[in-house]
Amino acid sequence: MRNKTTSPTAQSPLLYAFNKPFNTLCQFSGEAQDSTLANFIPIKDIYPAGRLDKDSEGLLLLTNDGKLQQQISHPKFKLSKTYWVQVEGKIDSSALAQLKSGIVLKDGKTKPAQVNVLSTDKVNSTIWPRTPPIRERKNIPTSWIALTIREGKNRQVRRMTAATGFPTLRLIRVQIGNWCLDNLQPGEYREISSITV
Template sequence: MSRILLFNKPYGVICQFSRDGMHPTLADYIAVPEVYPAGRLDTDSEGLLLLTDDGKLQHRITDPKHKLPKTYWVQVEGVPDETALQQLRGGVALKDGMTLPAEVRAMEEPAALWPRNPPVRFRQSIPTSWIALTIREGKNRQVRRMTAAVGFPTLRLIRYRIGDWTLDGLSPGLWRQEEA
């Protein structure tokens, strides 16, 4: 039976078990042998990271041809209008090519949101807002590059869902095991 761990990765943690001497790693939070991350999450991003002991499952989760949807809660600088949201829905031209169309909607700040350490920088004269963005690919820093390309830079990025797995009930730094 395959094991899958759902981990709420805090800001500043790198998605590897080996230490780099500068950042906390998965080893600081997860003392389970023989599990490996199924994908990555940038050091300055937070949220759901899946780990498994099953190589085939790991491949299925990460392989773009399976198009497993990933939903992010994104705090952006400014308030995107319908034109910007429509651009995200249609795909955005990045330096490494067009993104696939995304699902996107404006949302309120998540109710169960935890404080980030360090806090996000705020400017009194520029409002911030939240969007829920679902993609089915994983280009390097894709969500950040997409929101910047339509004029609304990402301030905070939290992966909420991968396929049917969510962060629900998981505080930052905690994990739970589920059947794969």
């Protein structure tokens, strides 16, 4: 008779959504002074599907299933990723058009992105304060845009906005494929029941 603790359901794929705070490493170990995933997630044997830079925030997916991890993170599956990006300056139609058509970077031209400007109401009602806050300059306004890409060059979003003359001040990933950050606050996580890629 099969032991219940070793049944197939015990090894079923698990998927979690996590809102990674600013200045937290996208791994479970680090130096003593580092903020890591272990500071927030007590679940064993799950691993990030993809990564998010230390200075970026937002949605990180974690799973115990290697195949699912690859389907989420590998560029060949081309899952869309949406970021809310705060840039320095009042972004203009020329910069938006460049982002939509693709930006030439040192490692090649980016694929066309979807982009739109976020309203002040949306920003004020949805986005949490960052700790520490960004360094703002009194005489230079900032803008928020929603940017969706289907590739993952190194620090791609930051390089794209910088190439248009609007450097990124803050970067929050809000969606990967069909999975959204929703109302998770920084440092919070939840199990996802629907894991169809």
